[in-house]
Amino acid sequence: MRITIIGLGLIGGSAALAWKQAHAEGRFPGGSLSITAVDTNPATLSLALERGIADRVTPSIAEGVLDADLVLLAVPVLAMGAVMKEVDRAAPVDAVITDAGSVRGSVITAVRMNARPERIRHYVPLHPIAGAEKAGLEFATPTLYRGATGVVTPLPESDLEDVALVVDLWRAAGLTVVEMTPEEHDRIYAMVSHVPHMIAFALMDMAVSSPESRTALAAAGGGFRDTTRIAAADARMWADITRANRTAILDGISRFEAALTHLKGLVAADDYEGYRTYFERTAEARREINSSLPPVQAGKSGGDAGKD
Numbered sequence: 001m002r003i004t005i006i007g008l009g010l011i012g013g014s015a016a017l018a019w020k021q022a023h024a025e026g027r028f029p030g031g032s033l034s035i036t037a038v039d040t041n042p043a044t045l046s047l048a049l050e051r052g053i054a055d056r057v058t059p060s061i062a063e064g065v066l067d068a069d070l071v072l073l074a075v076p077v078l079a080m081g082a083v084m085k086e087v088d089r090a091a092p093v094d095a096v097i098t099d100a101g102s103v104r105g106s107v108i109t110a111v112r113m114n115a116r117p118e119r120i121r122h123y124v125p126l127h128p129i130a131g132a133e134k135a136g137l138e139f140a141t142p143t144l145y146r147g148a149t150g151v152v153t154p155l156p157e158s159d160l161e162d163v164a165l166v167v168d169l170w171r172a173a174g175l176t177v178v179e180m181t182p183e184e185h186d187r188i189y190a191m192v193s194h195v196p197h198m199i200a201f202a203l204m205d206m207a208v209s210s211p212e213s214r215t216a217l218a219a220a221g222g223g224f225r226d227t228t229r230i231a232a233a234d235a236r237m238w239a240d241i242t243r244a245n246r247t248a249i250l251d252g253i254s255r256f257e258a259a260l261t262h263l264k265g266l267v268a269a270d271d272y273e274g275y276r277t278y279f280e281r282t283a284e285a286r287r288e289i290n291s292s293l294p295p296v297q298a299g300k301s302g303g304d305a306g307k308d
């Protein structure tokens with residue numbers, strides 16, 4: 001199988017490494033494997049060749065997708081439409097297209113607007129819920145996806161064989177795949193990923209705005225570090241996600257404000273029983289995440305998308 005990855009950063013590079021490893025271990029579902037990398041950053045392409053992450057590299061999308069069986073779009077979400085336009089012009093008409101973007105609704109719309117209608121049958125969006133606060137190929141690792149969840153959001157037109165192929169490929173990289181509708185995906189990831197990032201950014205802003213910030217940050221313990229780790233994430237990526245999922249993020253921020261206002265009220269009233277009960281409830285909910293339940297089979301569209 002000839003895979004072309006457009007955007008060989010943390011996500012695209014880790015996918016390449018994971019698939020190469022699966023292939024070396026005889027677990028790659030697509031038979032033979034050859035990876036072509038396309039990236040606008042020449043240093044990334046040099047590194048990809050130097051480390052054997054890709055077999056071929058090119059800055060040209062047209063050249064990179066010419067004979068592709070499958071194309072993975074792993075560029076920032078607001079770049080997906082422009083990239084798809086170039087892919088559409090040059091890729092074989094039956095090439096499977098998938099994208100790893102963090103937002104579904106607006107990315108799917110951008111892909112639809114920039115591809116001929118018959119291509120959409122071969123388009124299978126799948127968002128790996130694995131990453132880090134570090135961007136770029138230098139941080140890519142073959143184990144990034146191991147044990148993580150992936151969310152596939154097939155379109156009404158999606159070819160079922162293509163859906164199964166994309167799911168199998170990501171499973172070989174280590175993901176457990178669940179299925180959601182795009183709307184469900186964007187609401188849920190606003191709540192468990194996008195808004196938590198907004199809160200981490202705001203928490204950092206609060207800390208650095210304090211006159212005592214230097215002393216405070218140097219003296220902060222694990223709790224502050226844990227809750228703000230993701231504030232170090234890539235600014236361009238998060239600006240793109242914010243615009244692309246703005247409505248759901250605004251709704252999530254409002255719900256967070258309501259939760260914080262409720263807690264503030266308990267503290268203001270010094271309602272000891274009230275806030276103790278509140279902490280008990282949230283602690284119990286948080287501990288449940290640790291009890292290693294299988295990934296949530298979200299959505300009425302239903303459950304585990306792949307076949308076992």
Ligand SMILES: NC(=O)C1=CN([C@@H]2O[C@H](COP(=O)(O)OP(=O)(O)OC[C@H]3O[C@@H](n4cnc5c(N)ncnc54)[C@H](O)[C@@H]3O)[C@@H](O)[C@H]2O)C=CC1
Nearest residue numbers: 007009010011039040074075076077101102131132135136
């Ligand atoms: N970083 C994370 O934790 C996660 C990110 N994602 C999504 O995956 C996608 C990629 O994110 P990362 O790999 O983290 O970013 P990254 O910044 O590490 O990599 C993006 C790569 O795309 C290249 N690029 C940008 N525009 C391009 C274009 N027009 N044509 C070709 N190459 C281009 C950049 O040079 C860079 O190498 C984004 O859509 C992001 O929302 C999904 C899951 C997790």
Ligand SMILES: O=C(O)C(=O)Cc1ccc(O)cc1
Nearest residue numbers: 102128129130131132133230
């Ligand atoms: O750094 C972390 O813990 C993350 O949560 C990474 C992440 C960022 C964006 C996504 O779309 C999915 C995962």
